[in-house]
Amino acid sequence: MPNILDIRRRIRSVINTRQITKAMKMVSAAKLRRAQERALAARPYAQMLTNVLKSLVARAEIYDPETGEPKHPLLAQREEKTILLIIVTGDKGLAGAFNANILKAGARFLESKAGKNIDIEAIGRKGRDFLRRRYPAAAIQTHSLAEPEELLEEVESAARERAAARQITGEHIGILGKVEFAQASALAESVIQRYCREELDSVYLVFNEFKSVIAQRLIVEQILPIEQIGERAVRLAEEMTDEEKKRAKEAAVSAGAGLRATDGSEPSASQFGTSQVDYIYEQPPAELFRALLPKYVSIQIFRALLESVAAEHAARMTAMDSATNNATDMIDSLTLVMNRARQAKITKEIIEIVSGAAAM
DSSP: OHHHHHHHHHHHHHHHHHHHHHHHHHHHHHHHHHHHHHHHHHHHHHHHHHHHHHHHHHSSSSTTTTTTOOOGGGOOOOOEEEEOOOEOOOOSOOOOHHHHHHHHHHHHHHHHHSSSEEEEEEESHHHHHHHHHHBBSSSSSBBOOSSSHHHHHHHHHHHOOOOOOEEEEEEESSSSOOOOOHHHHHHHHHHHHHHHHOOSSSSEEEEEHHHHETTTEEEEEESSSOOSSTTOOOEEEEOHHHHHHHHHHHHHHHHHHHSSOOOOOOHHHHHHHHHHOOOOOOOOOOHHHHHHHHHHHHHHHHHHHHHHHHHHHHHHHHHHHHHHHHEEEEEEHHHHHHHHHHHHHHHHHHHHHHHHHHHH
């Protein structure tokens, strides 16, 4: 029979753990609301930029009429020999299978591109640690995206020195705590320059797309070359299971988080590209198109970072809710064991007293 004192100590330990997991769930719920607001605030700009580009496509020649080749290098499609894969994970754990699922999707993508050279940009500490144990680094140091000039120099020097068919060319740690557009723009600039120099033939992005607490999906999206403005080139999509949606809904209800889908489309923005009005541009449409297309790539990376942060907080909230419920069940089970042990001890003492009285 277990010792009653040991059981009580274990119950106190589980109670303390439950308090921690419950507090972490509420903190994640609060951070999730802020992350949703940031993602929503960025969507009108992204929507308007997309529709301006659609309008420019209709008013400018983006393909050479004689050769049929695109005039902008970001539209040029080449045979895939060297690929860049950007994997967005979290900096912290305790988020259930959030990081593991992203890394599994990245591993499946790497298997599907066997025989090709693949450079990997790891955003997030968990992804960096996982990939560093499996693939060599191309003489690049860990850095944040706070210094765009230093980032560009490091990525370019790493790209020139290929360590293996699969190598890590960038490690971006600590940028997901407060995502800034300048950080995403710096990464996009380095990627665009390498693509224009034909050092890369395609660029893919692996992240967890966030719509709401119960509407998330893990996707692999191709961002370069740009196939069609406004149309996402999703190569792999993995939806949440019904069981995961159920747990996420229960966690959101208990924490007071919203369940609605975060649809940030703006009616005025959606009408811009489809309107037949002949807009007057200060620069020629072709020149504007050439200048705005890199920003389109930057906003795609920025959106992926924002949605990944929101998805991570949602996953952590769900995981901490499950941990809190499991701790409650464990406390109930240990309390029952303790009561049985105490009852057995009392029964034993009564039998000893009765047996002693009968022997006298």
